[in-house]
Amino acid sequence: QVQPVESGGGLVQAGGSLRLSCAASGNIFSYNTMGWYRQAPGKERDLVARISTSSVTNYADSVKGRFSISRDNVKNTMYLQMNVLKPEDTAFYYCNTVPPIGVFWGQGTQVTVSA
Numbered sequence: 114q115v116q117p118v119e120s121g122g123g124l125v126q127a128g129g130s131l132r133l134s135c136a137a138s139g140n141i142f143s144y145n146t147m148g149w150y151r152q153a154p155g156k157e158r159d160l161v162a163r164i165s166t167s168s169v170t171n172y173a174d175s176v177k178g179r180f181s182i183s184r185d186n187v188k189n190t191m192y193l194q195m196n197v198l199k200p201e202d203t204a205f206y207y208c209n210t211v212p213p214i215g216v217f218w219g220q221g222t223q224v225t226v227s228a
Contacts, residue, residue, distance in 0.1 A: 117208050122222030125198055133193040133222060135208030142189040148211040149193045151204035163211045198226045
């Protein structure tokens, strides 16, 4: 079983944008609802967006209207377009199934938003 690879994080000013990518194993990706999770320092890991196999999406209230999740079922890749970033969006971002598979957590990608 291969962990997903998250990328696209970085340092950005408040109000800026980033696009995260998650490359996952086809066996996991193709048959599951997938989600983006984030974990800020000292806090628990929370689900911020999810997308079903048929691309139905749901968002946490804190990111609704600013983040957009999408998936490419041919490339087994999922994306998170993050706009109007806020300092409180600073966290490590991870992708996983929904609900998450414990052994499937990757290294994550760090997003830092400066005020």
